Amino acid sequence: MLRRFTFGQYKDRNSVIHSLDARIKMIYVIVFGILSFAIKSKSGILIFSLFVLSLIVLSKMSLSELIRNLMPFYFIFVFLLLMYILFSRNQLVLGVIYIWRFLMLIIISLLLTYTTTIQNLIVAIEKLSKPLKIFSIKPRNIAVMVSVAVRFVPVMFIRFDKTRESMLARLADLRKIKHIKLLVMVVLEKMFGSASNLSDALQSRLYNENLANKKILRFNKYDYLSIVFILILIVIIY
Amino acid sequence: MIQTKNLCFKYEDEFILKDVNVEIKEGSFTTIIGANGSGKTTLAKHFNALLTPTKGSVFVDAVDTKKDALNARSKVGFVFQNFEDQLVYSIVEEDVAFGLENLEIGINDINKIVDKTLTELRIDHLAKQNVNMLSLGQKQLVALAGVIAMKPKYIVFDEPTTNLDEKNKRNIMSIIKRLNKDGKITIILITNVLNDLKYADYVIVLKNSSVIFYGEKSKLSGRILKEAGLNA
Ligand SMILES: Nc1ncnc2c1ncn2[C@@H]1O[C@H](COP(=O)(O)OP(=O)(O)OP(=O)(O)O)[C@@H](O)[C@H]1O
């Protein structure tokens, strides 16, 4: 079951992209995200696609990993394509290009999570969202909340599957509203149980929301190099 | 020393612990044994102030847990029965670091301690793994690592070998024994398996919310274990 939810999982590889600063990677994702939709010319899109391809290679992501990660979006792509075929007369090429841009965007965000540990992502979010302090939001709380979510969402899917299977084994009929309700309730109850256990565990391990994250992010030579490189790329595309 | 004085506790109407008077001596290996639902976990949660008594009191190194929960919590580590739920971060080494971050240890030292702990438990090869992908035995070791790394004076292990195979069971038990003998950590082991009494210096037997035996293991008789509903 879990294998199906591999989207965005970090893999420890020794690559240039892995070694980049998490903050700069987050900013790049935003810049490239805008770029992937803002580029007008076909040659621009081609260059950009080649660039994304080289990023994939640089990050040492294997083809099978790439495919596995993109699988969840397969439906959306087919759906979008279908919409284009049905509703926009003779604009199929445009549709394909549009979907292509979308694909680039997904791959770029995928590369971020593939090459950055959650811990570092969280530090980056913390550092980049420092202005939030004005609203007295505690960065440590955000950090731990994000980690807990990342940790327990897959757990929820696994429990869902296990409960479903054990219900089916006792001849439940999951087309019946009653049984669907039961399934949801059981999973929710288990998740609440986990939440209460988790809260005990957090306290036992001395959780303190006022802590500042001591992890330091530092720019290395690749970070500076990447800035130069990307500026050149943008100039070429336009 | 951890000490309970006339400890009574109830969640709702019914008392889950009745008049418990026990001591956990420094450096000792104390085993709490009892049938399912006898109140073992509830008692242990009083040791690190996750619960505080409805009546009576609990002292950790002579400090009342009602007055100073943080004292109890920093001294008494807890490896939970449901260790699946005690892993906070998705990556093994990050989860082990969680408690150390809370102790405000510097990042370099954290890395050193994490490496050392993982190596000690022989799971250093799992450092970068996603917690969700681990086997039950591996998860349990990660949960142990997260607590051991914090170097508490006392550690509660709540049924640490349930659901594990023989090999993993032996491994976990030998780690716990080593922590006690070499690490000089006071161990509180919760179990319902008679075989786990092997390592105990002191035993607490619980039955229906009450302590029916407390003392040195040599004084424990088969009759008491039978009375507790544990087959001798
Ligand atoms: N959060 C809670 N709210 C209400 N009652 C509870 C709660 N937790 C435990 N109990 C009750 O307290 C009693 C003792 O539970 P406890 O978990 O301490 O037993 P245990 O000896 O650890 O059992 P086991 O061997 O099954 O883990 C049980 O009857 C249980 O139903």
Ligand SMILES: [Mg+2]
């Ligand atoms: Mg219990």
